[in-house]
Amino acid sequence: MATAVDRFDDKGRGLFDRIGTNDVYQGELLRHRPYTRVLHWMVALFFFLALFSGFGIYLPWLFRWFTPIFGGGALARSMHPWFGVAFCFFFGLQVLNWLEAMRWTKVDSEWIRGLRNQVLKPEKLEPPETGFFNGGQKVQFWEILIGSVVFLVTGIILWVGAPTFGPTLGRIIVAISYVLHDISALIMLFGIFIHLYLSTFGEPGTFHSMTRGSVSEAWAWTFHPAWYKQVTSRDPRQAHEEARRQMETGPR
Amino acid sequence: MSDRRTLQIKQISAHPGPIPGEGVQRDLEVCKLVDTTTCIGCKACEVACVEWNDMPFTPTTFDNTYQTMPETAWSFWNLIKFNEHEREDGTIQWLMRKDQCMHCADPGCLRACPADGAIVQYSNGIVDFNQENCIGCEFCVSGCPFNIPKFNQTTKKVYKCTLCSDRVGQGLEPACIKACPTGCLKFGSKEDMKFIAEERSKQLREHFGYKDAGVYDPQSIGGTHVIYVLHDATRPELYGGLPKDPQIPWSYTVWKWLAKPVLGTLALFGLLGVCLHYVTVGPRKPQPEPPRKER
Numbered sequence: 001m002a003t004a005v006d007r008f009d010d011k012g013r014g015l016f017d018r019i020g021t022n023d024v025y026q027g028e029l030l031r032h033r034p035y036t037r038v039l040h041w042m043v044a045l046f047f048f049l050a051l052f053s054g055f056g057i058y059l060p061w062l063f064r065w066f067t068p069i070f071g072g073g074a075l076a077r078s079m080h081p082w083f084g085v086a087f088c089f090f091f092g093l094q095v096l097n098w099l100e101a102m103r104w105t106k107v108d109s110e111w112i113r114g115l116r117n118q119v120l121k122p123e124k125l126e127p128p129e130t131g132f133f134n135g136g137q138k139v140q141f142w143e144i145l146i147g148s149v150v151f152l153v154t155g156i157i158l159w160v161g162a163p164t165f166g167p168t169l170g171r172i173i174v175a176i177s178y179v180l181h182d183i184s185a186l187i188m189l190f191g192i193f194i195h196l197y198l199s200t201f202g203e204p205g206t207f208h209s210m211t212r213g214s215v216s217e218a219w220a221w222t223f224h225p226a227w228y229k230q231v232t233s234r235d236p237r238q239a240h241e242e243a244r245r246q247m248e249t250g251p252r
Numbered sequence: 253m254s255d256r257r258t259l260q261i262k263q264i265s266a267h268p269g270p271i272p273g274e275g276v277q278r279d280l281e282v283c284k285l286v287d288t289t290t291c292i293g294c295k296a297c298e299v300a301c302v303e304w305n306d307m308p309f310t311p312t313t314f315d316n317t318y319q320t321m322p323e324t325a326w327s328f329w330n331l332i333k334f335n336e337h338e339r340e341d342g343t344i345q346w347l348m349r350k351d352q353c354m355h356c357a358d359p360g361c362l363r364a365c366p367a368d369g370a371i372v373q374y375s376n377g378i379v380d381f382n383q384e385n386c387i388g389c390e391f392c393v394s395g396c397p398f399n400i401p402k403f404n405q406t407t408k409k410v411y412k413c414t415l416c417s418d419r420v421g422q423g424l425e426p427a428c429i430k431a432c433p434t435g436c437l438k439f440g441s442k443e444d445m446k447f448i449a450e451e452r453s454k455q456l457r458e459h460f461g462y463k464d465a466g467v468y469d470p471q472s473i474g475g476t477h478v479i480y481v482l483h484d485a486t487r488p489e490l491y492g493g494l495p496k497d498p499q500i501p502w503s504y505t506v507w508k509w510l511a512k513p514v515l516g517t518l519a520l521f522g523l524l525g526v527c528l529h530y531v532t533v534g535p536r537k538p539q540p541e542p543p544r545k546e547r
Contacts, residue, residue, distance in 0.1 A: 057389050059512060061268050061368040073367060073387030074408040119529070124539050161403070162394035167493065174394035175501030182507070186515050190522040197526035203536050218538035244540040 009096045022213035029220050029231055031209040039094045040210055046087035047192070053080040054185060081159045088152050095145060101132050102141045107226075111135030124222070128236060131226040140191050147184040154181040218243060259421045263373040265365035266508075279375040282420060283445040284355075284429065287452060287481040288491060289465075290436040291348045293318050293332055300431030301330035301352075304416065324351060326402040329413035330428055333492025349480065349491040350428070350437070353400045353413035355379045357474030360500035361412075364395025366508070377442065377477035378417045383409045397473065397498030415477065445479060452481050472497050 013035040020034025032040070053076040055063035060073060070076035107129040111118075114127070115136065126134065133141070154177035162170035199206045205219040217239070220228040225236035232239075260277050298320060302310075307327040312320050319334040335347040359379045362371040370385040371392065381392075381401070388408040392401045401410045416426035424430075425439040438445060449467040456465035466485025469475050480491070488494035 077387045077389050078408050171394040175503045179503050179507050186519045189519040193522035193526050222538045
Protein backbone atom coordinates (compact mmCIF):
# COMPACT_ATOMS: atom_id res chain seq x y z
CA MET A 1 0.00 0.00 0.00
CA ALA A 2 1.75 3.10 -1.20
CA THR A 3 1.01 6.33 0.67
CA ALA A 4 1.23 9.79 -0.87
CA VAL A 5 4.60 10.19 0.83
CA ASP A 6 5.94 6.98 -0.70
CA ARG A 7 4.78 8.06 -4.13
CA PHE A 8 6.45 11.46 -3.67
CA ASP A 9 9.64 9.69 -2.65
CA ASP A 10 9.42 7.35 -5.65
CA LYS A 11 8.95 10.31 -7.95
CA GLY A 12 12.18 11.83 -6.66
CA ARG A 13 14.08 8.60 -7.12
CA GLY A 14 12.68 8.17 -10.62
CA LEU A 15 13.52 11.70 -11.67
CA PHE A 16 17.13 11.48 -10.57
CA ASP A 17 17.52 8.00 -12.02
CA ARG A 18 16.53 9.40 -15.43
CA ILE A 19 19.03 12.27 -15.16
CA GLY A 20 21.83 10.53 -13.34
CA THR A 21 24.09 7.64 -14.27
CA ASN A 22 26.02 5.14 -12.20
CA ASP A 23 29.52 3.84 -12.91
CA VAL A 24 29.18 0.14 -12.21
CA TYR A 25 31.81 -2.05 -13.83
CA GLN A 26 32.44 -5.77 -13.84
CA GLY A 27 32.96 -7.02 -10.31
CA GLU A 28 31.13 -4.05 -8.81
CA LEU A 29 27.69 -3.49 -7.30
CA LEU A 30 25.41 -0.45 -7.33
CA ARG A 31 25.08 0.79 -3.75
CA HIS A 32 23.61 4.31 -3.85
CA ARG A 33 21.32 5.59 -6.60
CA PRO A 34 21.65 9.18 -7.88
CA TYR A 35 18.73 10.45 -5.75
CA THR A 36 20.36 9.17 -2.56
CA ARG A 37 23.70 10.64 -3.55
CA VAL A 38 22.29 14.05 -4.38
CA LEU A 39 20.42 14.17 -1.10
CA HIS A 40 23.51 13.04 0.81
CA TRP A 41 25.65 15.81 -0.64
CA MET A 42 22.99 18.47 -0.16
CA VAL A 43 22.70 17.41 3.48
CA ALA A 44 26.49 17.44 3.78
CA LEU A 45 26.79 20.88 2.16
CA PHE A 46 24.28 22.53 4.45
CA PHE A 47 25.56 20.60 7.46
CA PHE A 48 29.00 22.08 7.03
CA LEU A 49 27.71 25.56 6.22
CA ALA A 50 25.59 25.46 9.37
CA LEU A 51 28.47 23.96 11.35
CA PHE A 52 31.05 26.53 10.30
CA SER A 53 28.71 29.49 10.70
CA GLY A 54 27.63 27.98 14.04
CA PHE A 55 31.23 27.76 15.29
CA GLY A 56 31.46 31.54 15.16
CA ILE A 57 28.36 31.85 17.33
CA TYR A 58 29.32 29.03 19.70
CA LEU A 59 32.75 30.26 20.77
CA PRO A 60 33.68 33.41 18.82
CA TRP A 61 36.91 33.94 20.77
CA LEU A 62 38.14 30.56 19.54
CA PHE A 63 36.40 30.17 16.17
CA ARG A 64 36.07 33.73 14.89
CA TRP A 65 38.37 32.82 12.00
CA PHE A 66 35.45 30.88 10.49
CA THR A 67 33.18 33.90 10.23
CA PRO A 68 34.95 35.80 7.41
CA ILE A 69 33.85 32.96 5.08
CA PHE A 70 30.32 34.21 5.59
CA GLY A 71 31.14 37.92 5.55
CA GLY A 72 31.58 38.49 9.27
CA GLY A 73 29.99 37.45 12.54
CA ALA A 74 26.68 39.20 12.07
CA LEU A 75 26.17 37.82 8.57
CA ALA A 76 27.19 34.32 9.70
CA ARG A 77 24.61 34.59 12.44
CA SER A 78 21.84 35.73 10.11
CA MET A 79 22.60 33.03 7.51
CA HIS A 80 23.03 30.21 10.02
CA PRO A 81 19.28 29.54 10.47
CA TRP A 82 18.74 29.34 6.71
CA PHE A 83 21.54 26.78 6.39
CA GLY A 84 19.87 24.86 9.20
CA VAL A 85 16.48 24.92 7.52
CA ALA A 86 18.01 23.64 4.27
CA PHE A 87 19.87 20.92 6.19
CA CYS A 88 16.64 19.77 7.85
CA PHE A 89 14.75 19.87 4.54
CA PHE A 90 17.21 17.67 2.66
CA PHE A 91 17.74 15.37 5.60
CA GLY A 92 13.96 15.03 5.85
CA LEU A 93 13.88 13.80 2.24
CA GLN A 94 16.73 11.41 3.02
CA VAL A 95 14.74 10.08 5.97
CA LEU A 96 11.85 9.20 3.66
CA ASN A 97 14.31 7.64 1.26
CA TRP A 98 16.09 5.55 3.92
CA LEU A 99 13.43 4.86 6.51
CA GLU A 100 12.95 1.26 5.42
CA ALA A 101 16.68 0.49 5.23
CA MET A 102 17.30 2.05 8.64
CA ARG A 103 14.72 -0.02 10.54
CA TRP A 104 16.29 -1.33 13.73
CA THR A 105 16.57 -5.12 14.07
CA LYS A 106 17.99 -7.71 16.47
CA VAL A 107 21.05 -7.99 14.23
CA ASP A 108 21.82 -4.32 14.90
CA SER A 109 21.58 -4.72 18.67
CA GLU A 110 24.01 -7.62 18.34
CA TRP A 111 26.30 -5.48 16.20
CA ILE A 112 26.32 -2.68 18.78
CA ARG A 113 27.18 -5.18 21.51
CA GLY A 114 30.31 -6.10 19.58
CA LEU A 115 31.27 -2.46 19.01
CA ARG A 116 34.20 -2.39 21.42
CA ASN A 117 35.89 -5.27 19.65
CA GLN A 118 34.96 -3.84 16.29
CA VAL A 119 36.87 -0.64 17.11
CA LEU A 120 39.92 -1.99 18.90
CA LYS A 121 40.44 -5.43 17.34
CA PRO A 122 38.28 -5.55 14.25
CA GLU A 123 37.47 -8.81 12.49
CA LYS A 124 38.58 -8.84 8.89
CA LEU A 125 35.04 -9.71 7.78
CA GLU A 126 31.78 -8.30 9.16
CA PRO A 127 29.39 -10.77 10.78
CA PRO A 128 27.41 -12.48 7.99
CA GLU A 129 24.09 -10.99 9.16
CA THR A 130 25.19 -7.38 8.57
CA GLY A 131 22.83 -5.95 5.97
CA PHE A 132 22.74 -2.82 3.79
CA PHE A 133 23.43 -0.63 6.84
CA ASN A 134 25.14 -1.89 9.97
CA GLY A 135 24.11 -1.02 13.54
CA GLY A 136 26.57 1.84 13.81
CA GLN A 137 25.27 3.51 10.66
CA LYS A 138 21.72 3.16 11.92
CA VAL A 139 22.63 4.68 15.28
CA GLN A 140 24.11 7.66 13.47
CA PHE A 141 21.03 7.99 11.26
CA TRP A 142 18.64 8.00 14.20
CA GLU A 143 20.91 10.32 16.18
CA ILE A 144 20.88 12.83 13.33
CA LEU A 145 17.11 12.49 12.98
CA ILE A 146 16.50 13.17 16.69
CA GLY A 147 19.21 15.84 16.68
CA SER A 148 17.63 17.58 13.69
CA VAL A 149 14.27 17.72 15.43
CA VAL A 150 15.99 19.28 18.46
CA PHE A 151 17.83 21.67 16.11
CA LEU A 152 14.64 22.64 14.35
CA VAL A 153 12.51 23.23 17.45
CA THR A 154 15.16 25.06 19.50
CA GLY A 155 16.53 26.79 16.42
CA ILE A 156 13.19 28.32 15.54
CA ILE A 157 12.82 29.52 19.14
CA LEU A 158 16.27 31.14 19.00
CA TRP A 159 15.48 32.56 15.59
CA VAL A 160 12.23 34.32 16.46
CA GLY A 161 13.79 35.51 19.72
CA ALA A 162 12.85 35.77 23.35
CA PRO A 163 10.34 38.66 23.20
CA THR A 164 7.97 36.58 21.03
CA PHE A 165 7.20 34.32 23.99
CA GLY A 166 6.61 37.10 26.50
CA PRO A 167 8.99 38.91 28.80
CA THR A 168 9.61 36.19 31.41
CA LEU A 169 8.81 32.91 29.69
CA GLY A 170 10.72 33.90 26.55
CA ARG A 171 13.99 34.37 28.42
CA ILE A 172 13.72 30.95 30.07
CA ILE A 173 12.77 29.18 26.83
CA VAL A 174 15.67 30.78 24.95
CA ALA A 175 18.15 29.99 27.73
CA ILE A 176 17.14 26.31 27.65
CA SER A 177 16.91 26.15 23.86
CA TYR A 178 20.39 27.40 23.32
CA VAL A 179 21.90 24.78 25.60
CA LEU A 180 19.96 21.98 23.86
CA HIS A 181 20.89 23.40 20.45
CA ASP A 182 24.58 23.36 21.41
CA ILE A 183 24.48 19.85 22.88
CA SER A 184 22.80 18.51 19.76
CA ALA A 185 25.51 20.16 17.67
CA LEU A 186 28.31 18.72 19.80
CA ILE A 187 26.95 15.17 19.48
CA MET A 188 26.65 15.59 15.72
CA LEU A 189 30.14 17.09 15.51
CA PHE A 190 31.53 14.09 17.36
CA GLY A 191 29.63 11.77 15.02
CA ILE A 192 30.75 13.49 11.84
CA PHE A 193 34.43 12.77 12.55
CA ILE A 194 33.64 9.06 12.78
CA HIS A 195 31.49 9.23 9.66
CA LEU A 196 34.19 11.03 7.67
CA TYR A 197 36.89 8.64 8.85
CA LEU A 198 35.04 5.41 8.18
CA SER A 199 33.78 6.50 4.79
CA THR A 200 37.25 7.47 3.57
CA PHE A 201 40.45 6.29 5.27
CA GLY A 202 38.89 3.88 7.72
CA GLU A 203 37.21 1.59 5.19
CA PRO A 204 38.73 2.22 1.74
CA GLY A 205 36.32 1.85 -1.18
CA THR A 206 33.35 3.33 0.67
CA PHE A 207 33.66 6.87 -0.64
CA HIS A 208 33.05 5.87 -4.24
CA SER A 209 29.58 4.61 -3.34
CA MET A 210 28.55 8.20 -2.61
CA THR A 211 30.26 9.73 -5.64
CA ARG A 212 29.58 7.41 -8.60
CA GLY A 213 27.37 4.96 -6.77
CA SER A 214 29.27 1.69 -6.88
CA VAL A 215 31.37 -0.49 -4.62
CA SER A 216 33.46 -3.54 -5.41
CA GLU A 217 32.01 -6.95 -4.71
CA ALA A 218 34.90 -7.56 -2.32
CA TRP A 219 33.86 -4.43 -0.41
CA ALA A 220 30.29 -5.71 -0.24
CA TRP A 221 31.09 -9.20 1.05
CA THR A 222 33.56 -7.74 3.54
CA PHE A 223 31.46 -4.97 5.11
CA HIS A 224 27.84 -5.80 4.30
CA PRO A 225 27.67 -9.59 3.70
CA ALA A 226 23.89 -9.96 4.08
CA TRP A 227 23.36 -7.21 1.52
CA TYR A 228 25.83 -8.94 -0.81
CA LYS A 229 23.83 -12.14 -0.49
CA GLN A 230 20.59 -10.29 -1.13
CA VAL A 231 21.71 -8.65 -4.38
CA THR A 232 23.89 -11.45 -5.83
CA SER A 233 22.24 -14.55 -4.31
CA ARG A 234 25.75 -15.81 -3.61
CA ASP A 235 27.12 -16.77 -0.25
CA PRO A 236 29.44 -13.96 0.92
CA ARG A 237 31.82 -16.21 2.84
CA GLN A 238 32.12 -18.61 -0.07
CA ALA A 239 32.68 -15.76 -2.49
CA HIS A 240 35.42 -14.41 -0.28
CA GLU A 241 37.00 -17.85 0.02
CA GLU A 242 37.03 -18.26 -3.77
CA ALA A 243 38.60 -14.88 -4.26
CA ARG A 244 41.23 -15.67 -1.68
CA ARG A 245 42.13 -18.93 -3.33
CA GLN A 246 42.33 -17.27 -6.71
CA MET A 247 44.64 -14.61 -5.30
CA GLU A 248 46.95 -17.28 -3.83
CA THR A 249 47.23 -19.20 -7.07
CA GLY A 250 47.93 -15.93 -8.85
CA PRO A 251 46.39 -14.50 -11.96
CA ARG A 252 45.37 -16.94 -14.64
CA MET B 253 44.14 68.13 27.68
CA SER B 254 45.44 67.07 31.05
CA ASP B 255 41.90 66.86 32.37
CA ARG B 256 40.73 64.40 29.70
CA ARG B 257 39.22 61.38 31.37
CA THR B 258 38.88 57.95 29.88
CA LEU B 259 36.63 55.10 30.89
CA GLN B 260 38.35 52.20 32.62
CA ILE B 261 37.17 48.76 31.54
CA LYS B 262 36.07 46.32 34.22
CA GLN B 263 34.52 43.42 32.27
CA ILE B 264 34.55 42.32 28.62
CA SER B 265 32.04 39.82 27.25
CA ALA B 266 33.40 36.37 26.34
CA HIS B 267 36.96 37.63 26.66
CA PRO B 268 39.72 35.08 27.23
CA GLY B 269 42.57 36.34 29.36
CA PRO B 270 43.01 39.46 31.42
CA ILE B 271 41.19 42.77 30.94
CA PRO B 272 43.54 45.45 29.52
CA GLY B 273 44.13 48.21 32.01
CA GLU B 274 42.04 46.59 34.68
CA GLY B 275 42.39 48.18 38.09
CA VAL B 276 44.90 50.79 36.91
CA GLN B 277 42.77 53.66 38.06
CA ARG B 278 40.09 53.84 40.70
CA ASP B 279 36.76 55.18 39.59
CA LEU B 280 33.61 56.31 41.33
CA GLU B 281 30.56 54.28 40.46
CA VAL B 282 28.10 56.53 38.68
CA CYS B 283 24.36 56.37 39.04
CA LYS B 284 21.24 57.83 37.53
CA LEU B 285 18.46 58.53 39.99
CA VAL B 286 14.89 58.56 38.65
CA ASP B 287 12.34 59.92 41.10
CA THR B 288 9.08 58.60 39.66
CA THR B 289 7.12 60.74 42.12
CA THR B 290 8.21 63.97 40.48
CA CYS B 291 8.12 62.85 36.85
CA ILE B 292 5.50 64.83 34.93
CA GLY B 293 5.76 62.77 31.76
CA CYS B 294 6.98 65.63 29.58
CA LYS B 295 9.24 63.32 27.51
CA ALA B 296 12.05 65.87 27.33
CA CYS B 297 14.43 63.03 28.25
CA GLU B 298 13.12 60.93 25.33
CA VAL B 299 13.80 63.76 22.89
CA ALA B 300 17.18 64.58 24.40
CA CYS B 301 18.22 60.92 24.07
CA VAL B 302 17.20 60.73 20.42
CA GLU B 303 18.91 64.08 19.75
CA TRP B 304 22.22 63.37 21.45
CA ASN B 305 22.55 59.87 20.05
CA ASP B 306 21.56 61.11 16.59
CA MET B 307 18.84 58.50 16.13
CA PRO B 308 16.56 58.28 13.11
CA PHE B 309 12.84 58.87 13.56
CA THR B 310 11.04 55.99 15.27
CA PRO B 311 7.30 55.70 14.57
CA THR B 312 5.19 56.32 17.64
CA THR B 313 2.07 54.41 18.63
CA PHE B 314 -0.98 56.02 20.16
CA ASP B 315 -2.72 53.67 22.58
CA ASN B 316 -4.93 56.12 24.53
CA THR B 317 -2.21 56.71 27.12
CA TYR B 318 0.66 59.12 27.49
CA GLN B 319 3.19 56.51 26.40
CA THR B 320 5.13 57.17 23.20
CA MET B 321 5.36 53.53 22.06
CA PRO B 322 4.83 50.07 23.63
CA GLU B 323 8.49 49.49 24.43
CA THR B 324 11.95 50.84 23.75
CA ALA B 325 13.35 50.31 20.26
CA TRP B 326 16.84 49.92 18.78
CA SER B 327 16.67 53.62 17.91
CA PHE B 328 14.66 54.72 20.96
CA TRP B 329 16.52 53.94 24.17
CA ASN B 330 14.60 56.00 26.64
CA LEU B 331 10.85 55.59 27.12
CA ILE B 332 8.48 56.93 29.77
CA LYS B 333 6.29 53.95 30.67
CA PHE B 334 2.81 55.10 31.63
CA ASN B 335 0.33 53.26 33.82
CA GLU B 336 -3.08 54.50 34.99
CA HIS B 337 -3.21 52.65 38.27
CA GLU B 338 -6.45 52.27 40.18
CA ARG B 339 -5.81 52.08 43.88
CA GLU B 340 -7.78 50.00 46.38
CA ASP B 341 -9.80 53.04 47.46
CA GLY B 342 -10.94 53.64 43.88
CA THR B 343 -8.78 56.67 43.25
CA ILE B 344 -6.54 56.82 40.26
CA GLN B 345 -2.82 57.39 40.16
CA TRP B 346 -0.64 58.04 37.13
CA LEU B 347 2.57 56.12 37.37
CA MET B 348 5.33 57.23 35.06
CA ARG B 349 8.69 55.52 34.95
CA LYS B 350 11.62 56.31 32.72
CA ASP B 351 12.49 52.95 31.14
CA GLN B 352 16.03 52.49 29.87
CA CYS B 353 19.06 50.28 30.45
CA MET B 354 19.56 49.76 34.18
CA HIS B 355 23.34 49.27 33.89
CA CYS B 356 23.30 46.32 36.28
CA ALA B 357 26.31 45.62 38.47
CA ASP B 358 26.02 42.02 37.26
CA PRO B 359 24.79 42.49 33.68
CA GLY B 360 22.80 39.57 32.25
CA CYS B 361 23.49 40.77 28.71
CA LEU B 362 27.23 40.64 29.27
CA ARG B 363 26.99 37.20 30.84
CA ALA B 364 24.95 35.87 27.93
CA CYS B 365 27.02 37.46 25.15
CA PRO B 366 29.26 34.96 23.31
CA ALA B 367 31.10 37.59 21.24
CA ASP B 368 34.45 38.81 22.53
CA GLY B 369 34.26 42.53 23.24
CA ALA B 370 30.70 43.13 22.05
CA ILE B 371 29.66 44.19 25.56
CA VAL B 372 31.91 45.92 28.08
CA GLN B 373 31.35 47.13 31.59
CA TYR B 374 33.35 50.15 32.70
CA SER B 375 34.63 50.43 36.23
CA ASN B 376 32.20 53.33 36.77
CA GLY B 377 29.37 50.84 36.24
CA ILE B 378 28.26 51.76 32.71
CA VAL B 379 27.46 48.76 30.50
CA ASP B 380 28.10 49.54 26.85
CA PHE B 381 27.63 47.68 23.56
CA ASN B 382 30.34 47.72 20.90
CA GLN B 383 28.43 47.11 17.71
CA GLU B 384 31.55 46.34 15.65
CA ASN B 385 32.05 43.16 17.68
CA CYS B 386 28.36 42.25 17.91
CA ILE B 387 27.32 39.17 15.91
CA GLY B 388 23.59 39.75 16.37
CA CYS B 389 22.85 36.44 18.09
CA GLU B 390 20.40 38.20 20.45
CA PHE B 391 21.45 36.14 23.47
CA CYS B 392 21.76 39.42 25.39
CA VAL B 393 18.03 39.95 24.80
CA SER B 394 17.23 36.83 26.77
CA GLY B 395 19.99 37.53 29.30
CA CYS B 396 18.51 40.93 30.20
CA PRO B 397 15.86 40.92 32.97
CA PHE B 398 14.56 44.31 31.83
CA ASN B 399 13.93 43.62 28.11
CA ILE B 400 16.28 46.41 27.03
CA PRO B 401 18.60 45.30 24.17
CA LYS B 402 16.85 45.70 20.83
CA PHE B 403 17.81 44.08 17.53
CA ASN B 404 18.11 46.12 14.36
CA GLN B 405 16.97 44.04 11.38
CA THR B 406 18.99 46.12 8.93
CA THR B 407 22.39 46.19 10.62
CA LYS B 408 21.83 42.79 12.33
CA LYS B 409 23.20 44.22 15.56
CA VAL B 410 21.80 45.00 18.98
CA TYR B 411 21.54 48.48 20.51
CA LYS B 412 20.67 50.00 23.86
CA CYS B 413 21.16 53.00 26.16
CA THR B 414 24.83 53.78 26.78
CA LEU B 415 24.18 55.99 29.82
CA CYS B 416 25.80 58.51 27.46
CA SER B 417 29.20 56.94 28.10
CA ASP B 418 30.61 59.38 25.55
CA ARG B 419 29.41 62.31 27.69
CA VAL B 420 30.19 60.76 31.06
CA GLY B 421 33.71 59.93 29.86
CA GLN B 422 34.21 63.66 29.36
CA GLY B 423 32.80 64.58 32.75
CA LEU B 424 29.32 65.53 31.53
CA GLU B 425 25.96 64.24 32.71
CA PRO B 426 23.84 62.03 30.39
CA ALA B 427 21.63 63.91 27.91
CA CYS B 428 18.37 62.88 29.60
CA ILE B 429 19.55 64.34 32.91
CA LYS B 430 20.43 67.63 31.28
CA ALA B 431 16.97 67.87 29.69
CA CYS B 432 14.84 67.05 32.74
CA PRO B 433 12.91 70.16 33.84
CA THR B 434 11.60 68.96 37.20
CA GLY B 435 14.76 67.64 38.76
CA CYS B 436 13.25 64.17 38.83
CA LEU B 437 16.43 62.92 37.13
CA LYS B 438 19.72 63.24 38.94
CA PHE B 439 23.17 61.98 38.13
CA GLY B 440 26.19 61.47 40.35
CA SER B 441 28.05 58.86 42.32
CA LYS B 442 26.13 55.75 43.32
CA GLU B 443 26.71 56.58 46.96
CA ASP B 444 25.29 60.09 46.70
CA MET B 445 22.31 59.04 44.60
CA LYS B 446 21.50 56.24 46.99
CA PHE B 447 21.58 58.74 49.84
CA ILE B 448 19.29 61.22 48.08
CA ALA B 449 16.92 58.40 47.07
CA GLU B 450 16.68 57.11 50.61
CA GLU B 451 16.08 60.61 51.97
CA ARG B 452 13.38 61.24 49.39
CA SER B 453 11.70 57.91 50.22
CA LYS B 454 11.74 58.83 53.89
CA GLN B 455 10.14 62.15 53.05
CA LEU B 456 7.46 60.40 50.99
CA ARG B 457 6.75 57.96 53.79
CA GLU B 458 6.69 60.48 56.59
CA HIS B 459 5.18 63.58 55.01
CA PHE B 460 3.25 62.50 51.92
CA GLY B 461 1.44 59.41 53.14
CA TYR B 462 3.13 56.94 50.78
CA LYS B 463 3.83 54.39 53.48
CA ASP B 464 5.41 51.91 51.05
CA ALA B 465 7.64 54.43 49.28
CA GLY B 466 11.16 53.14 48.73
CA VAL B 467 14.17 52.79 46.49
CA TYR B 468 14.44 50.26 43.64
CA ASP B 469 18.00 48.97 43.49
CA PRO B 470 17.58 45.19 43.07
CA GLN B 471 20.26 43.27 44.94
CA SER B 472 19.57 40.01 43.06
CA ILE B 473 21.77 41.39 40.27
CA GLY B 474 24.15 43.22 42.57
CA GLY B 475 22.30 46.52 42.34
CA THR B 476 21.89 48.77 39.32
CA HIS B 477 23.43 52.03 38.17
CA VAL B 478 19.98 53.43 37.49
CA ILE B 479 17.85 53.53 40.62
CA TYR B 480 14.22 54.53 41.14
CA VAL B 481 12.27 56.16 43.93
CA LEU B 482 8.84 54.51 43.83
CA HIS B 483 5.60 55.49 45.61
CA ASP B 484 5.08 51.81 46.26
CA ALA B 485 8.36 49.92 46.31
CA THR B 486 6.59 46.68 47.22
CA ARG B 487 4.94 46.50 43.80
CA PRO B 488 7.47 47.59 41.17
CA GLU B 489 5.51 45.63 38.50
CA LEU B 490 2.98 48.47 38.44
CA TYR B 491 5.59 50.72 36.88
CA GLY B 492 5.49 49.27 33.36
CA GLY B 493 6.53 45.78 34.43
CA LEU B 494 9.62 46.47 36.50
CA PRO B 495 10.62 43.01 37.82
CA LYS B 496 10.58 42.65 41.60
CA ASP B 497 13.41 40.13 41.71
CA PRO B 498 15.31 40.27 38.40
CA GLN B 499 17.26 37.09 37.60
CA ILE B 500 19.78 35.96 35.00
CA PRO B 501 19.23 32.42 33.64
CA TRP B 502 21.78 30.13 35.33
CA SER B 503 22.62 28.47 32.02
CA TYR B 504 24.43 31.59 30.91
CA THR B 505 27.00 31.06 33.63
CA VAL B 506 27.30 27.30 33.89
CA TRP B 507 26.93 26.51 30.22
CA LYS B 508 29.01 29.33 28.85
CA TRP B 509 31.99 29.31 31.14
CA LEU B 510 32.23 25.66 32.06
CA ALA B 511 30.35 23.26 29.85
CA LYS B 512 30.90 24.95 26.48
CA PRO B 513 34.71 24.74 26.37
CA VAL B 514 34.79 21.34 28.08
CA LEU B 515 32.20 19.65 25.87
CA GLY B 516 33.60 21.39 22.80
CA THR B 517 36.97 19.84 23.57
CA LEU B 518 35.34 16.45 24.08
CA ALA B 519 33.72 16.67 20.65
CA LEU B 520 37.10 17.47 19.14
CA PHE B 521 38.42 14.30 20.79
CA GLY B 522 36.37 12.52 18.12
CA LEU B 523 38.84 13.92 15.58
CA LEU B 524 41.83 12.90 17.69
CA GLY B 525 40.26 9.48 18.22
CA VAL B 526 39.85 8.65 14.55
CA CYS B 527 43.36 9.88 13.74
CA LEU B 528 44.84 7.68 16.45
CA HIS B 529 42.69 4.78 15.30
CA TYR B 530 44.12 5.07 11.79
CA VAL B 531 47.75 5.04 12.91
CA THR B 532 47.35 2.31 15.53
CA VAL B 533 44.54 -0.14 14.76
CA GLY B 534 44.56 0.86 11.11
CA PRO B 535 41.94 0.74 8.39
CA ARG B 536 39.80 -2.24 7.43
CA LYS B 537 40.26 -3.15 3.82
CA PRO B 538 37.98 -5.14 1.53
CA GLN B 539 39.00 -8.79 1.74
CA PRO B 540 40.94 -10.59 0.51
CA GLU B 541 44.01 -8.42 0.64
CA PRO B 542 47.13 -9.43 -1.27
CA PRO B 543 49.48 -11.45 0.95
CA ARG B 544 51.67 -9.25 3.11
CA LYS B 545 55.41 -9.05 2.41
CA GLU B 546 57.56 -11.17 4.73
CA ARG B 547 59.95 -9.05 6.72
